[in-house]
Amino acid sequence: MGQANEGAPTLVIREATEADWPRIWPFFSAIVAAGETYAYPEDLTLETARPLWMDGHVVVATDGTTVLGTAKMGPNRPGRGAHIANASFMVDPAHQGRGVGRALGRYAVEWARRAGYHAMQFNAVVETNTTAVALWRSLGFEILATVPEAFNHPVHGLVGLHIMYQRLAPEARDPSEPAPLAQP
């Protein structure tokens, strides 16, 4: 659990429960329907969307009564890719621009660092989502590459998807040095 947004009403980030999902769903579905930031299937329902979001470490940002936003995080790939974390974020459009997304982003990076992930990667940040791109950059992410014309934006047509990345491990190993011995 964490606090953020000094000077504003208290913002609490806590682990989501199943009871939170019906409170997430209205803005989840609005953001997906807007079609500008995520490539989820367009025919999702309260029930079919639930396992897509309520999976891994899921948190909500609340002001004590209202769910303002949510984030989910966990391994980006299974098995041998599981040391790289991934995260996704949605803030209720009615509550965007108040620091909720920044607080959730900070939380996710700190969560991944504490969990021992080597890095955090966002696989598909829509290049026209300039608010998100600037926010993730300000939290230490860089754009590794942009997959051209990978997202069919309802206004801008085919636009790129950025792969954004931040190393979390404390220091890079010199490749000329012998690899550390595996821990028993």
Ligand SMILES: CC(C)(COP(=O)(O)OP(=O)(O)OC[C@H]1O[C@@H](n2cnc3c(N)ncnc32)[C@H](O)[C@@H]1OP(=O)(O)O)[C@@H](O)C(=O)NCCC(=O)NCCS
């Ligand atoms: C991207 C998103 C998570 C950001 O959440 P948010 O609560 O609106 O963001 P914050 O209020 O913390 O603002 C973060 C920064 O973006 C800026 N910002 C927020 N909304 C903005 C807007 N509409 N236009 C321009 N800048 C904006 C803020 O000024 C802030 O910058 P600052 O801290 O330097 O002042 C949220 O807009 C969202 O859920 N969007 C739809 C889904 C999405 O895009 N998810 C991320 C996919 S990668």
